[in-house]
Amino acid sequence: MTTSPVIPFNINHLLNFAFAPRDVEKQVSIKASVTNKRNKVEMEKFDKAKVKNTETQEKNPLPSKGTIEHEKPADESQ
Incomplete structure (x- = not known):
């Protein structure tokens, strides 16, 4: 006669699974x-006194209104 293997059962695993969502929200x-x-x-x-003072320099500044007006006729001729 063969016997089936005994699988250890831990009730805590079942409880953790059953109550996990609420516990996880609480822990988070x-x-x-x-x-x-x-x-x-x-x-x-x-x-704040330890922070160095720096000047911000834009790498790609926006063109001025005059530059845009100057370049408009060149774009229209193409």
């Missing part, structure tokens, strides 16, 4: 609030 919410608190603390500790 808790993690988000903890992360937000950490970010707020880091922002409060940030020292």
Whole structure:
């Protein structure tokens, strides 16, 4: 007579599966609030005096109105 193999059963696996959606939402919410608190603390500790002052230079500036007017007749002749 052959016996079937015994498969260990863990009730916690079943419970985790049954209650996972609510628990996951709760965990995500808790993690988000903890992360937000950490970010707020880091922002409060940030020292603006250590940041270097820089000048922004546009790599591709928009043409002036005069340049557009100057180039219009060239486009119309083509």
